Amino acid sequence: MSAVIPPLTLDSIRSVPKVLLHDHLDGGLRPETVIELAEAVGYDALPSTDVEELGHWFRDAADSGSLESYLETFAHTCGVMQTEEALVRVAAECAEDLAADGVVYAEVRYAPELFAERGLSLDAVVQAVQTGFAEGERRAADQGKNIRMGTLLCAMRQHARAQEIAEVAVRYRDAGVVGFDIAGPEAGFPPTRNLDAFEYLRTNNAHFTIHAGEAFGLASIWEAIQHCGAERLGHGVRIVDDLKSAPDGSVELGRLAAYVRDRRIPLEICPSSNVQTGAATSIADHPIGLLTQLRFRVTVNTDNRLMSGCTVSSEFAALAEAFGYGWADLQWFTINAMKSAFIDFDQRLDLINNVIKPGYAALV
Numbered sequence: 001m002s003a004v005i006p007p008l009t010l011d012s013i014r015s016v017p018k019v020l021l022h023d024h025l026d027g028g029l030r031p032e033t034v035i036e037l038a039e040a041v042g043y044d045a046l047p048s049t050d051v052e053e054l055g056h057w058f059r060d061a062a063d064s065g066s067l068e069s070y071l072e073t074f075a076h077t078c079g080v081m082q083t084e085e086a087l088v089r090v091a092a093e094c095a096e097d098l099a100a101d102g103v104v105y106a107e108v109r110y111a112p113e114l115f116a117e118r119g120l121s122l123d124a125v126v127q128a129v130q131t132g133f134a135e136g137e138r139r140a141a142d143q144g145k146n147i148r149m150g151t152l153l154c155a156m157r158q159h160a161r162a163q164e165i166a167e168v169a170v171r172y173r174d175a176g177v178v179g180f181d182i183a184g185p186e187a188g189f190p191p192t193r194n195l196d197a198f199e200y201l202r203t204n205n206a207h208f209t210i211h212a213g214e215a216f217g218l219a220s221i222w223e224a225i226q227h228c229g230a231e232r233l234g235h236g237v238r239i240v241d242d243l244k245s246a247p248d249g250s251v252e253l254g255r256l257a258a259y260v261r262d263r264r265i266p267l268e269i270c271p272s273s274n275v276q277t278g279a280a281t282s283i284a285d286h287p288i289g290l291l292t293q294l295r296f297r298v299t300v301n302t303d304n305r306l307m308s309g310c311t312v313s314s315e316f317a318a319l320a321e322a323f324g325y326g327w328a329d330l331q332w333f334t335i336n337a338m339k340s341a342f343i344d345f346d347q348r349l350d351l352i353n354n355v356i357k358p359g360y361a362a363l364v
């Protein structure tokens with residue numbers, strides 16, 4: 001008797017364990033939560049107070065073709081995330097929503113400075129988010145869905161607070177903050193502007209990723225890796241600019257692309273977000289197809305679930321449809337992500353051997 005392998009559908013994909021490394025807390029709120037919090041904190045600039053309309057508004061406004069206008073939508077989410085209560089709620093719901101999608105390990109990032117505009121200290125922000133993640137993990141476990149949340153703290157490229165935020169990240173490293181990142185507009189703000197912060201992190205053996213190779217090309221990726229010491233690349237899709245395809249179908253890797261592949265530097269690929277910001281023309285034409293074929297260390301991520309109306313499962317489903325991926329490919333992306341996480345090696349191995357592999361094996 002041969003085993004029956006279930007077809008890949010959104011539901012069946014939701015049932016297998018998944019790992020998420022690139023997801024922004026302020027890009028993943030439920031539209032109803034944005035509306036309720038706006039009322040509670042007296043934020044009166046929302047473009048709509050109708051749940052469905054607001055959800056559409058975020059997706060349409062983010063569908064802008066440029067990173068700069070895509071980022072403007074965050075004014076409304078950050079606008080309602082200025083109290084401890086709001087942060088606890090948003091973080092708890094984030095963990096619940098990811099667990100409901102079948103995510104077993106997530107690293108969720110945010111910039112504490114963006115939630116400190118109405119007087120909260122950076123410490124109060126971080127503590128509130130950690131409280132929320134722990135609450136969400138508990139609620140998910142009560143529903144039979146186990147998820148572990150890790151936190152990445154971002155500094156915004158256009159501000160000058162990277163050193164301060166890096167210090168907060170190191171201070172909370174034993175309380176669930178597993179790493180650091182820089183986010184925001186890429187063009188005009190090279191990662192080397194924050195060299196002191198990266199040096200501080202390396203001195204403290206702390207982990208960091210850098211948004212690079214999204215709205216700007218190879219120079220940004222090269223600086224992030226070779227000057228700053230990034231362990232992973234947020235997006236990194238523009239690494240394809242260093243690939244040359246020959247008429248016979250073979251592909252030649254430039255020096256930087258070869259370095260990224262050979263050193264197994266993880267690419268935090270966010271397909272739908274890339275289409276919205278213009279970093280890719282469509283899912284079907286997304287460089288992830290070629291990068292996967294060339295066996296770069298590709299991981300699949302959501303970036304901003306509210307702005308893209310996506311989940312990890314829906315990103316997997318879209319890729320499966322565009323590139324014909326099967327369960328073995330989804331397991332490969334998932335193990336790639338787990339190997340690339342910023343938690344301890346023994347914990348990553350435990351999740352791979354005792355959660356991810358058995359989860360995919362159970363399909364057959």
Ligand SMILES: O=c1[nH]cnc2c1ncn2[C@H]1C[C@H](O)[C@@H](CO)O1
Pocket residue numbers: 024025026027067071074078109110111114154183184185211214273303304
């Ligand atoms: O894809 C992105 N590239 C650069 N910056 C981004 C992206 N998605 C979100 N951000 C910004 C907007 C958020 O306010 C900030 C921290 O989560 O990070």
Ligand SMILES: [Zn+2]
Pocket residue numbers: 022024183211234303
């Ligand atoms: Zn991002």
